Amino acid sequence: MAPRTGPERTCVGCRTSGSKLDLIRIVRTPHGEVRVDATGRAPGRGAYVHADRACATAAIARGSLARSLRVGLRAEEAARLGDEIEREIERDVRR
Secondary structure (H helix, E strand, C coil), X not given: CCCCCCCEEEECCCCCEEEHHHEEEEEECCCCCEEEECCCCCCCEEEEEXXXXXXXXXXXXXXXXXXXXXXXXXXXXXXXXXXXXXXHHHHHHHC
């Protein structure tokens, strides 16, 4: 039996592709809020980053996350989102 392959997505931090299950989805909701989508099913425009601090930091610092979500991130929003991604990475590691 062949190994199951799922959907692949590209990390906006390092630009490499990987399994959707290995990436964290960031979503811009229809109301304009940017947040981590723990379920992977929230409505809105999504972007993916690896569950890795370096990828998350690069995505925020280079502006590739904001560009992918088609939204302007102010400094305080970027800091809050960085903290939210960190919590999701830690939660993901504990699984």
